[in-house]
Amino acid sequence: MTNSFLTPLWKSYWTQLQPLLDLVVQEEESCNIVGEAHDWLNLATSLRLREEPFEIHSRTKDVAIDGSVVRYLTERLRLQNLAEDLHRLSIIAGTSSEPLRGSVAALRQRLVNQPITSPATTAAEGRVVLTSHPTESTRRTILQHMKKLGLLLQQPRSISNDLEIREALRAIWRTPSQRTTRPTVADEVELGLYYIRESLFDMLPQVTSEIESLVSPQHLPAVDWKIESWIGGDRDGHPYVDAQVTQWTLNRHREVARELYSERLSRLEHVLTSHTRYLHHQDRIRDWLETQSLQMPDAYAKLKDRYPQEPLRQVVGLINERLRQEHYRDTQSLYDDIVLLEEAWSPHVNRRPPLLSLLSRQVKTFGTHLASLDIRQHSRVHHEALVEIFGESYERATESEKLAILNQAFDNPPAFHPESASSLELQSTFRVIAEAQQLSGPDSVSHYLISMVHGASDLVGVLLLLRILVPEVVVDIIPVIETLNDLERCPKIMAEAYQIPAWRNHVHQRGDYLEVMLGYSDSTKDAGMLTASWAIFQAADSLSRWAQHQGIRLGFFHGRGGALGRGGGPTSYAIMGQPYASLRHRFRVTQQGEVLSQKFLLPDLAHRSLELMTTAHVEALLYPSSDPGPKVWTLFNQLAHRALIQYRSLIDARNFWEYFLDVTPIREMAALNWGSRPSWREKFDWGDLRAIPWVFSWTQNRTLLPGWYGAGTALSSLPDSYAQLQELYRVWPFWHTLVHNMELALVKADLHVAEAYQNLTTPSLKALFWPAIQEEYLRLKEAVLRITGHQELLDDQITLKEVIAWRNPMVDPLNYLQIETLDAYRSTGNEDYLPILAQTMEGIALGLRNTG
Template sequence: MLDAMSQESRFERTLSFLMRSFETVLIELGEADVAALLPWRSLWGGPGATEPDWPAEPSQRLLQACSIAFQFLNQAEENAVAQRRRRAEAQGMLAADAGSWDQHFARLAEAGRSPAEIARALGRLSVEPVLTAHPTEAKRQTVLEHHRALYRIIVELENDMWTEAERGAFEAGARACIEKLWRTGEIFIEKPTVADERRNILHYLTEVFPDTLPWIDNRLRAAWRRAGFEPALIGDALPRLSFGDWVGGDRDGHPFVDVATTRETLTVFRARALELQRRGLVEMAGALSLSGRLQPTPARLADWLAARVAALGEAGAAALRRNPVEPWRQAVNLMIAALPPAEGPPPPGAYRRAAELGADLALLRASLLDVGARRLAEQVLDPAARRVQVFGFHLAALDIRQNSAFHDRALGQMLAAVGEPDGHDYPGWSPARRHAVMARELGTPRPCVTPGRPIGEEADRTVGVLRVFAEHIRDRGTDGLGALIVSMTRTAEDLFAVFLLAREAGLLGYDDSAEGAGAPWCPLPVVPLLETIEDLENGTAILDRFLDEPIVRRSLRLQAVAAGHEEPVQQVMIGYSDSGKDGGFLASIWTLYRAQSAMAELGRRKGVRIRFFHGRGGTIGRGAGPTHRFLRALPPGTVRGGLRTTEQGETISQKFANRVTAAHQLELLLAGVLGATLEERKDPERLVRAMDGLAAAGRRAYEGLVQAEGFLAFFDRATPIDAIEQNRIGSRPSRRSGKRSLGDLRAIPWVFAWNQSRFGLPGWFGLGTAFADLQAREPEIFAALVRAKTEAHRWPPLHYLVSNAATAWAGASPEIMARYAALVEDEAIRARFLGVVLEEHARTGAMLAALYGGPVAETRPAIQQMIDRRNQALTPLHGRQIDLLRRWRGLRDGGRTGEAEALLPEILLSVNAVASGLGSTG
């Protein structure tokens, strides 16, 4: 029976189907030589099949075939996991499924939490994934669409209901998808534009997440019932899920995101959101065909119909005439007529904000209950109301992010324009002088400069985009607008600067209450982004000064009133990528942990809830890791029902490519936040102190490597960083200002380059030295950490850190590292740095074995199996990439630019193929 299949056999069946289909397509297209070299033939090629030997110089077509095959491998694994979860649910075994609602409900009940407590916490949850377009998605949008279509066919073929002919049609469709993939170029010929990236984000916001939303809610309610909790307790108290977006708003080092881009993004998102809501209302109107002759029209509905028709005028009268004896359908017709335009102010009678439509839907629901139509209310109206709650008239909240140094230059230009002595030198002023000028300026409502007058490039761009937000608020309120994020926040003055810039744009409001006396406030969150180790360590002091400022306290109070929060909320973004690049994996994880604990405690003392925004990347070196483990490992008391987190690059397509996977990933996020909010944990003090020492030792080891003389020369040659910087996979440049320095290089290409050459260094380096040092100095503490890693005494922060490092370490390959290091011409530099890395890799392996109670390959066999499977095809790919890099660099360094440029597409194809095999880029 199909349901009795093990996960591994299901994986093999799916992979066999895909690879045999691929082989068929290739042969039919005259590519039999490529078909004969497809990988994993021992799994799908039939009895006695062996792995083929690659030629010395594999063709571009073979590289492309390998890249596609890796995607098939990923899809087969994804489908096997999804089907396993379905079987577990059918068999009532989801309580054992890591991170599921069932598991969290069971844990909370066991810990003594009552169903009523859990229900109250559920209703207060607020979770917001924020989609970004960092250049880590190596596949073109067209290629992604073909893969999505193929995966839908894979899922359909899991159903036993199809006849032989129907299955044949699906299989033919799969071969058509595969042919499209083969005939479509794998690499970006030109860099994608912001509009291209926005189009990709819109796919998820309009096609995936709206269809997934009912699944998420149904899975929650089903798990609630399975836990034995009273269904009435949960009622309408569903977690608040919303989405954020950086595409079109993130301008940190991004020259192509200008004022027009941001305005266009807001308009496009609004138009698509209104289209989504209109489509849902039209569908609902068709379903609510209740006749007024068969059940009386409730008075509340009759009154509402009359009032809405009067407000809409002729448009309302026309909507009413369409269904004269069907009052509920008439009501929905009026709601459709009241939807506002995507551009310009709403006309009389139209909705201004989505909450107004939500309120009308609530009244319509009550009127259905008045006539006993509860089933229709739950099955027809509730999904539409939920869609309005989640997506509104905006789809996702657009953040603006800008670098503090850019703001400094903007303020310098403004101050110089009004005659401030040495205003242009503002970036070099002392914090005290900066603050004095800001306090003086914010004490008056008048702007520094006459609106419309040019000031300077940075000032005009910054004030211009904030003015777009001010116009939006005037016409539509704050819906659709996110946070004003200051990257590389170093001091509180970096944050105060935003208030002054917002005043110039007309973005500030003025408190008209008796206690406010017209004092200024900002209707949008001003958010520090703490990215480096030093900034994270200083974060509490920065936040302390910031929260003491009157304009900040006033803004938080009025923002809380507008949002209906019980207490002021200050958002703080913490960066995993740059802190890892800055101080290494171990120091980054633990400094983030300590910083969150300290800032959350500061917030409690000041009566402000700190809502953390986790800027996690897609790889372990940039903060990635299993969602459920990540959330369990957060410091106690730092979640409190609310969390934002970035979803970047290829992780978006990996997590949300289809409804089944998307529902599971969002369940992990929502259930994990519930668990982190209600589960009580006290960190053992001596383990915390031990982690302090480990982080410091890990940082010393990491800095000893990356700050050593000659290291950049090693990095530039032992990794394909120069080829990656030529890759056209994102609209943002790889370097912040174009300097050839480690500090200027973004974390994404940094991690991308190390992963391609199989060093994986940002995900594990320093851990071995740190633990070996602890074992030698304090063996008892080391033994306590070993115990804290075991199942019986598992301490979530340690488990998350070690398991992530173990995965990254296992994916690194000393043999392949050495082959890439051979590209370093300077023998002394090559030997020195390769020796350090290999020694640390061996040392880390020994420490991980001590922590796990055996070699990583034996104690984590499932992970090792996935790595070994990929290595079968990756090893020859790496060899080809190394040969291409050697030739390309020789041509380029020898001045033969044309020949080097001609070779570049094949190198980029090898980069894509390796990224597909690893399942990640940067």
């Protein structure tokens, strides 16, 4: 192994942490936990070196001892991840003459060296949407300790610093890492707010401001990226999200926004200390203060007495008081008051205090609502409400008949008095949206998403329900297109909806804007990675062309997971790989689960992560790649079709479900206290199994099957196309990104360890499925090496390759402990094993830096 990644700085972090962790564990535990753990590490290393398989030998002698061993191995991986993250920060802060890929400096260099090929006519609109995760296992308390530890490690090393680090490790070890009860939706909301409070609130405005300073407004009017959320608003198959929970979530958003602005204003009160005579627009300041003196006489009098010669301090104090008393009903009024401070201080932007300029940008970015909350509901709920209105005839109607019924109803909307529990809840949710928009403006809730949209009536029906129940509410009604069939039919669905006059008027009211969410998770579960990725690309391209023909601005919401089997991989690569037309308007993308802590736990990492996303978006707009011609589409249609056949032949095979339940921990996961959302929508079967636990399970046993299966057969079946695929890999971002993600999945997968999980199934089932999985893996590996021209996987990304090569063997003992514990639990039913299983799952997820 070369030393390109294992630099002295990186090694110093690890060599500083490991002995301190060992010391703490030895001091805290009466048993030889560290020795036991190293026995497992040595066993795993020996098996790997000798290429021998792991066999179940019931080594789990004592539940308590094994639980601590698993915890120790987990904490090692958690610390290793932190060391890697701190190493990344050292590279960011380095003095290399070459700018980092995707950095603001790299964008500046490109703007200097390469003329802009396609000036943007609208702002680069992007949205990072925070989502909760049913397989996110790390407690917020642990994350807070890790952040503190990371900050300590960034300080100069000293005796006192080592003592602080040791005691921080002791606090982590003493903190229960597993929950005894499932987290509530409120817990998940607070975790999302934690990331906003601790890093995103400062970092996102900084990044967008830095990029805007580089690009002329003639070439790019603005960089408009914001944070949004659907934690507390996503009720699809989630029994614990109701109108009351959504109301509470919106209240918390407003409360945290007020707290954050109040903190900044309190600091600003000690910055804007100018005497009156230096200020501009003194008449506007005087008039503003006079107006506030009538509304808040006591507060005004106190501030005037305290700062008689410093009117801006009076203004800041009164803005803060207005926030506390909830006088600001929309973002614009607060923003106007901050702009007044800016213009009064100086007409020159570069002469304003940085804290004031940042606050102005924060208000534009976060508003009084902090983060727009998405509401998501299953199409079935709306359908049931419409059946209550129109009777059983609507239930039996064809799609065209439903559209005719709905179209006619807009002329004379029928009365609706909900009776069923689901319709009453729907009505309550609509009323919560109306109240939120009244309190904080339309941006507080501006997106209503519909899962499993199969026809235009699913869209138009929601519009009618809104008109009947809360006609004052106007939101973007967004279809979530999830299955392969619906991805292929999506342009037809949108076109049929647009034929309905009420829907066209609705789109016009929204500024001729429409949005579609493309679901990576269910489509990949449905069709496999290669087929789903191509179907999503085609859908985005076709929809963009249709919208352009209609004169509609069409935005896309990309429902990407963290794992490679759910659209994961670098977000910046994914942005560059989109059809150009699909990026010209709003681009939204989910960030969830372990991705949130990896990207946003430390402020500097948050800055880098946001920088990668936003610069990729700007570059894709200013330097668009050419989309492929008809011959390429024909080739990829063939590849997608062949990959689909191979993937479905495995998934649909008789006894595959039984095999899946045997060789993964999916059944046991359902008993763990992780996310608030159940892993199944309703029934314990393939159809109702959510995509996240599907991917999670295959990640746990190191197969990562959803991230690559089917692609090897497709590529190897067209050997005459390799030259074309090699060229496309060099010039077409979509294909380059897809190949990179498959290559990454192959490297993260480990068939040596995965084979050990075959001990958990019957010999007949192993013989039926395991050889086919191995052969498909090898087929894809050979194809990827031919396409990329690499001698080994990830030859072009040495750092990443070495990270994975170093980390993967450290995960092996957790896998072997998981196999032993699964075998013990399944044979005895002893629930004392479940906490150990939960700990192995967390450790493996940390080691692979992916959950689901």
